[in-house]
Amino acid sequence: MSNDDAVLDVQGITAGYGGPPIIDQVSIKAKKGEITAIVGPNGAGKSTLLKAVAGLIRPAAGRVFVEGKEVTTQPVEKRVRYGIAYVPQVENVFPDLSIRENLDMGGYARKSGVSERIDQLFELFPDLKESSHRRASTLSGGQRTMLALARGLMVDPSVLILDEPSVGLSPKFQSLVWERIEQIRSTKVSILIVEQNTRETLRHAQWAYVLVLGRNRLEGTGQELLQNEEVINLYVGRLS
Ligand SMILES: Nc1ncnc2c1ncn2[C@@H]1O[C@H](COP(=O)(O)OP(=O)(O)OP(=O)(O)O)[C@@H](O)[C@H]1O
Ligand SMILES: [Mg+2]
16 A cells, blocks of 8 residues: 655665675655755665666566556556656667657557657757657767757656656756756656766755665755755765
């Protein structure tokens, strides 16, 4: 059973890749219209947690609910229908297809309204509209990230899961990515994000979890965590 207003409710997930568990009894929630961040050191299990939520790996224990419905044992395609969209860190677009074709493919789980949805997303991502016939392989890293975000949104998800969307991008594009994420949030989507830049991420997060060695370590509002001694010492540093 799931409670309260969490769109995504992950309860005590234990998961890994066949060996010892990588994440151990991890619990997180994500609410509608909020940015929920997962931060923590390299190898903490952040990507593994996202994969378990998206259905790419099957948890050994724990439960996952989307809008109160249990999806723990559902395959990826089924979870998409329940409202989970997952944008992986790499290989998140089809390089040989055009922008428009990528969006078409992203809308495969829609019963109807694919071209209407593409038009809506072109308003949010005007640069994509201008080059809608270009092959994804010819796009810059920043444009490709925008396409990956738009592709994830094709199914009208209730939860958009993003694994390091701005990795490798210039500071200019990183702030553009945050701008778009904030716009997406304002459409009442729940966003679950992992990012490297802890300070910037906590600035945007309504709620955040610190994951260490595969376990829940700390949680709080982004502002609270920005002032937490442990977070400052380990991940954020002091502003001199
Ligand atoms: N496909 C896999 N098969 C086996 N082990 C894996 C696999 N992917 C990740 N791991 C291991 O799981 C652990 C956690 O990795 P994960 O990618 O979840 O961490 P992360 O917190 O996302 O790290 P980063 O900040 O570097 O992205 C690491 O020890 C990693 O080696
Ligand atoms: Mg990762």
